[in-house]
Amino acid sequence: MNLKELATKLGLSPTTVSRALNGYPEVNEATRERVMAAAKRHNYRPNTRAIRLATGRAMAVGHVIPIASRHEIVNPVFADFIAGAGEVYSRNDYDMVLSVVPDAQEEPTYRLLRAKGNVDGVIVHAPKMDDPRIALLHEIGLPFVVHGRASGCSLPYPWVDVNNRRAFQRATEFLLDLGHRRIALLNGLEFMDFAMRRRGGYADALAARGLAEDPALMVSEEMTEVAGHRAGLRMLALPDPPTAFLASSMILGMGLRRACEDRGLRLGRDVSVIIHDDDLSYMKNGEDVPIYTATRSSVREAGRIAAEMLLSLISGNLTEVPTRLLEADLIIGQSTGPAPAR
Numbered sequence: 001m002n003l004k005e006l007a008t009k010l011g012l013s014p015t016t017v018s019r020a021l022n023g024y025p026e027v028n029e030a031t032r033e034r035v036m037a038a039a040k041r042h043n044y045r046p047n048t049r050a051i052r053l054a055t056g057r058a059m060a061v062g063h064v065i066p067i068a069s070r071h072e073i074v075n076p077v078f079a080d081f082i083a084g085a086g087e088v089y090s091r092n093d094y095d096m097v098l099s100v101v102p103d104a105q106e107e108p109t110y111r112l113l114r115a116k117g118n119v120d121g122v123i124v125h126a127p128k129m130d131d132p133r134i135a136l137l138h139e140i141g142l143p144f145v146v147h148g149r150a151s152g153c154s155l156p157y158p159w160v161d162v163n164n165r166r167a168f169q170r171a172t173e174f175l176l177d178l179g180h181r182r183i184a185l186l187n188g189l190e191f192m193d194f195a196m197r198r199r200g201g202y203a204d205a206l207a208a209r210g211l212a213e214d215p216a217l218m219v220s221e222e223m224t225e226v227a228g229h230r231a232g233l234r235m236l237a238l239p240d241p242p243t244a245f246l247a248s249s250m251i252l253g254m255g256l257r258r259a260c261e262d263r264g265l266r267l268g269r270d271v272s273v274i275i276h277d278d279d280l281s282y283m284k285n286g287e288d289v290p291i292y293t294a295t296r297s298s299v300r301e302a303g304r305i306a307a308e309m310l311l312s313l314i315s316g317n318l319t320e321v322p323t324r325l326l327e328a329d330l331i332i333g334q335s336t337g338p339a340p341a342r
Contacts, residue, residue: 001044010038022057025316060095061085061310062119064110066103077249077277077299078125081147084303085123092311094120107136114140120314123147123306127159127193145310145322147302151193156321158313160306164194167295167328168201168246171274174293174330175244176209179339180272184217184235184242186228186252195220198248198276217242228255229262236263236271243339244272250283253292253335272336276328290333297328 007014012035020027020035027035038044063082082096089096097119101109110133113119121143124133130152137144138155146159175183185202188195199220203213216238221227228247235242236259247253253275257267265271275292277299279285285292305324312318 001042003044006035006038006042006044009042010035022315056117057120057314058117059093060097060119061089061307062097062099062113062122063125064099064101064106064113064122065125066101066106080299081125081303081306084298084300085307086303088304088307088311094311106133110136110142111140114142121145121310123310128191129193129196131193143310143313145306145313147306149193149197151196158309158322160302160309160324160326161194162297162302162326162328164197164328165201165204167276167297167330168198169205170201170328170330171246171276171293171295172202172205173208175246175272175274175336176205176211178244178272178336180244181211181339182214182217182240182242182244184231184245185219186231186245186247186256187218187220188223188248190220195248198246202246223249223252225251225255225258228252229259230255232256232259233262236260236265242271244336245274247273247275249277250275250285250292250294257335267335268337270340272339274336285331285333290331291335293333293336294331295328296331297326302326 003014003017007017010017012031016027016031017035020032021039086096097113099109099113110122113122122137124131124137124144124146127133127146127148127150129150131146131150134146134150134153134155134157138157144158146157147161149159149161150157172183183206185199187199190196190199199218206213217235219231221231228251232245232255245256247256253273256273260267260271267273273292274294276295277297279296279298285294309322309324312322
């Protein structure tokens with residue numbers, strides 16, 4: 001079925017049907033819903049090339065990934081985010097343009113994407129404190145959504161983020177309630193905004209119980225299995241070792257588990273561990289009973305939300321700068337228990 005045939009069935013002009021399918025704000029919501037339902041019912045798929053010619057849109061979203069030796073984007077949760085966003089792109093006949101570039105070429109790449117019209121908007125990953133990319137994208141007028149937040153940025157910008165501070169505060173409080181007082185933090189790189197927020201939640205919970213932070217129990221590194229193993233071994237060898245750990249990712253937690261096993265310690269009995277981001281499609285946290293206690297927030301769902309937000313911005317359907325803060329659930333697994341007697 002072509003556009004003209006669909007319009008005839010609906011008793012509308014082809015122009016109105018085209019505008020409804022492409023999110024033009026002048027089409028009222030009732031008409032848009034009617035057109036979308038009919039398109040789905042009759043299995044109508046618009047010609048992407050025709051849409052590009054008619055609207056001037058590229059019908060593509062960009063993801064610019066810098067190649068950095070120490071960068072949080074290497075964390076495999078990125079694949080789940082892309083999978084969630086990709087579902088939305090596919091449903092809306094959008095393509096994804098993935099640009100992997102040297103660090104120094106990140107800014108020129110955004111400018112080039114805008115100048116060439118290759119994409120209608122971009123999603124910004126792994127924001128830093130006061131991230132300069134936000135000002136750049138405002139300057140060049142390229143629609144964008146940030147996956148995360150950039151503390152210190154004075155410009156308004158659209159974002160989707162998990163409440164990292166509250167998640168790690170709750171996790172620390174949970175361990176404190178179990179009697180733990182020597183609680184270690186294995187964090188991501190702390191020039192990244194999410195890592196600073198997680199450290200803040202951890203510090204808030206300790207301070208509320210009158211406990212001071214111990215630098216010997218805090219590490220900020222790339223979130224890899226090797227880093228978790230190395231930090232775990234070092235801290236467990238301290239004269240007064242931690243009885244519990246907070247790890248900023250499942251990958252760090254896997255390395256930490258290996259360190260505990262090397263020391264002959266059993267998770268949940270001799271030492272407690274809480275991880276973050278255990279809801280991964282390709283790396284499950286156990287079957288019926290979770291292996292790790294975890295602060296859980298679906299990265300795939302964040303990808304879907306960010307993509308839907310960006311497409312709404314591109315279509316002009318939003319009058320205000322959108323933001324979305326997701327709360328993490330605390331999932332109780334086998335890796336936590338009461339503080340062991342010294």
